[in-house]
Amino acid sequence: MINRYITLFLAAFLTLASCSNDEAVLEAPLRICLQLPMNLENATLEQADVTLVNIETTAHYSVGDFKHEGNGYVATAVVPEGRYNVTASGNISYSIGSTVTATNVKAEALGVEVTNAGSASSVVTLLFNNYNAEAGMVIEEVFFTSSTFSGTQRPYTDDQYLILTNNSDHLIYADSLAIVESKFQSDMQWELTPDLMKDAVTVSWLYLIPGNGTSVPVEAGESLIIALNAKNHTLINPNSIDLSGAQFEFYDVSPNTEFFDEDNPDAANLIKWYSDLWSYTMLGNKGTKSYGIVRMHCDYDSFVENNYYKYNYLVNAAWGTYESTGDGYFIPNSWVIDWVNLAIMNEWAWNVASPMLDSGWTYCAETSSDKSRYGLSVIRKRDESGRLVDTNNSTNDFLPRQKPSLSN
């Protein structure tokens, strides 16, 4: 990648040099204003790199020294007149509640005209976007409803799974990707104080894919199966699914016989960082909880130290309203790689994540007591090219009430 840029840069330099003899190149100043995302509190720019690429000549120019001015950051570049594509990337720190967190940001402006005409210099304003999803890893399927026993039609809850797929055209390492469940439910809307929803999601559990950085390569188009319990469930329940091929499983070690969990040595265990329940972990089988994958930007110790979130909320009980307190851990939206909101079709009250992450929702259950939900899954659509559709709108991106892809 870097080599390619150097080549391009050299090529551009040579072109410029070769032209310089023919005509005089007029230079003009371009004032670049970087604006931080308006939804962030106490945001400060830690570092920024802006690259200008001349559309005609493909010449590259870098600008790095920005000064705080008003509510933005400003620098002026003097470049040959022409049309430029301006891309900016940077790193900002900001507060979520009382915690300071950091995120990578980027922004771009295409076809910016730089001329010397008139007295005023050209100006480009770039608004940084803190949603910084790595294009690539997506949640392809969530089988959260689990199956039922053939015959009695009673629930069998051990066979839930998620499929994560590399939707890019390059290799991605899934090491240290976290799988999280939302703390809040889509069928119960709460007024939260403080409300971090625009900046962060609140989770009820968080598990990490183990690895040293390159242990879990996922080739373009390949998937990872994350099972609640990696074993061939059809041996127990013919209605169920063979998950013995899962790469990872949720394993909750507990001395308590009531919370017994099987640990298949053939599937690596996810690393547990947090759960708000001492019991074994399950996905909410009605679909009121939502799920996401997250790139953690910190280690465990700073996570438990800094990402603790205590909130108040109003409960509207049948006999009145009272304020209650809850707690959990928050994950900045910018860390979230993919998110899927789930709901019960007739019980949807709100989305538990910012519309930046997912502006829609998908479902299996139509009503809260819908027993037909069992054995159904939500699966991401594919476009004509076979690529998974990812518009950050699960209503559009997912097919509800599908036969699980792993069932036979």
Added chain:
Amino acid sequence: MTIKRTSLTLLLLMVVTTINAQTKITGIVLDKATKDPMIGATIAVNDNKNVAAVTDLDGRFTIEVPNQATVTIAYVGYKTLVEKAHDGVYLIESQTNALGEVVVTAQESQQLSTSSVIGRHAMDHLQPSSFGDMMELVPGGRAQDPHLTSPSTISLREAGGGDANYATSSLGTSFMIDGAPISTNANMQHVSGGTDSQSLKRDFTNQGVDMRTISTDDIERVEIVRGIPSVEYGDLTSGLVKIERKRGGNNITARLKADMGSYLFYVGKGLEWQPRKLSINLGADYLDSRIDPRNTLENYKRFTLSARLHKAWSSERFSTSLAVNVDYTGSFDNDKTDPDLNEGAVDTYKSSYNRWAIATSFGLKPTNHDSWFKALNATLATSLDNDNIKREKFIQLRRATIAATSMQPGESDAVILPYSYTAQHRVEGKPFNLFLKVNGKLQVPSTRISNTLLVGVDWNVDKNYGKGQIFDPTRPLYPGMSGRPRDISQIPAAHTLSLYAEETLKTTIAVGTVELVAGVRGSHMMNLSSRYALSSRFYWDPRVNVGWTFPQFNVGNDVGYVKLTAGLGQHTKMPTIEHLYPEAAYIDLVQLNYYNPNDAYKRINIMTYVIDPTNYDLRAARNFKWEIGTDVNIAGNRLSVTYFRENMTSGFRSTAIYSPYDYKLYDTSGVDGSTLDGPPAIEDMPFEAVRELVAHLRYSNGSQTKKEGVEYTFASRRIEKIHTRLTINGAWFRTVHRNSVALMERPSQVVGDKQIPFVGIYKDIEGYTDEMVNTNFTLDTDVPRLKLGFSISAQCLWYTSNQREPISNYPDQYIDLDGNIHSWSPELADDPYLRYLIRNNTESMYDLFKVPFSMNVNFKVTKKFFNDHLHIAMFCNKIWDYTPSYERDGVTIRRHVTPYFGLEMNIKL
């Protein structure tokens, strides 16, 4: 001493003044309506205002009078009788209850201790299905729809309901039927580890008597002592229910009742041979109740049989009596899930109580009335139950589950449960009770002071011969729970010995009548190992009730009087067998969890600790009460008001005790699953020594119940012209329920891969203040000419309120994984683990929650036909109601009331 001297002086005076007297007469003063002896009635001779004699325990008096003298007999609340002196019976008439008066409400007793008396007429008019229905008549009561499909326990002077941790109030209300107790001290009928509503809602262990089991048709009279009972009665904290059943008569009576949830059939027969002073009464009753008339699967049935014999003899020296009662009570709960709605799977709950009781009472009275010795009574009562709970349920596991089965401490392998099986859980209890009571009454002869000294002793034995919890631990009803079978017949019997003495004094002086009942009761538990603190404790319950009645005054043609009463007393309830000998706690810790796709190679190894959860420091629950009251009676209209306070800080409570337990965490990563030919050996497997904080439950004296309130009853005289009488009764109760010992809680969050390894110790866990104010206005009309009686009762609940007491969100102390106790300090609030010890209560949780006014109107009617042989009665509760919606936090709360009807037919031949 002074009393004795005064009486001696008086005696001398009498001898002097009546030196010329000619006749010595002996009279007996009885209530005209009830024929009860009037104790302490004053006798004056001719125009002399001075009291010449007072009646004794039998209502008897002896005086010497001049020829042709008249005697004036006075008793507070009764019309003064002036009659020519004669030997024999003098009948005095109550000012409130005229002869033959029909009373359809509870009346405040004339005794010093605050109590409600419910007579046969009131029961006939109320049309109860079980004893629980009678609670409507007690101040603070309101008609409730009978919910016969779950046990009903008594609640006296209590607003709001506490949970099982505050059940000492009902456990500490003693029920005596014809002098014999219904002991529930050995009731251990609960499904151990039960988490399902079928089992939980029918568990009333350690909660006292299930009032559903008491049928009302054989009852003649009930007295519910809400205040301070005589020291004759013990093993109680909160109240006493004295039930007297019918004796004598020569009728066949039958009753058929049907209401919206049940039907009841009763037949009784009385046989009486008056000359031989012998009577036999037989009764049988059957009640069939469903949770909903259309639901045949969840129901309650009761079957009772009663045979009661009474015989009296008179000899020259003594009159004696003997009563023998034999009773059977069967009480059956059934709850079955419709297989059609349960995928064809079995899910049943059956509970049966079969109680056989024999009670013998013996009474002896000397015929010589000058004797100091007045009476000897002895009761020997015994009962044996055969109680069974059978729970059968088809279990289909949702995920892999294991069962620990080792009954011994140490390491063992757990069983992996099959995914589907039918669990059978049985609970067999055979509570046995033996109660022996002997007491005597002594009286110092006196013409001025009516006095009685009661001295007695009782001995109570409770034992359970049942096999307890019976189930196959490899097919458990509650998968994953660490329960084990338990044979309860091994538990030793609980013996309590009590003795008591009580003096009752009454004297009339110029400024009024003074009454005093003062006594003390000592009780002691025996047959306890010396490890129990209780084994060396004697509990002394002093109880005093005093009364002062101002002299009667005239209101027009009628008289009035005012009485002031006060009382205070201590009450003690010994722990039950379940409290003293709780089930062992099995703490099972998974040490090895080896999975292999081949089931035969899986291995789960467990470390088991068997913990004796007995609290050897457990004490008896004690309730201290005091009250003041007044009784104003004007022209037959009576108002009684009592203000009371009760405080019990040592109610029984089940509390969690956390301790660290060591176990090994085996590392199975070295096991090569493909080379195994059986489960892996653990002998050489590497392990990490780890520790976990685990709780077991222990009974403690950790619940406080504080009661305060005012009870009032106004009963008017029947207004002749409209045959109608007005009764107004009600109460204001304020009850506080809170924990009285520090309790432990462990946060459930998992940070990292381990549950927070700290346990918080909190001084306050909960505290609730409930209040209620109600008034029932009852107009009852009795038209003797039409043989018609009806009543309209407007039952107003002015408000109920509930408020939580603010509690600190911070622990006072905490326990770490090594079991060390540390003090909490504010900087720990930021520790990523310890911050979970901070509780999440907010100010708004302490808001007062008030439910405003509501009123139900109940209508009841009875009509007699065919020379009183047929008697038809009907009730309609909530025939009209005013239950407005109300707002809370901007939310409108609507309330709905549905009427409840019933109809019955009584035949008396």
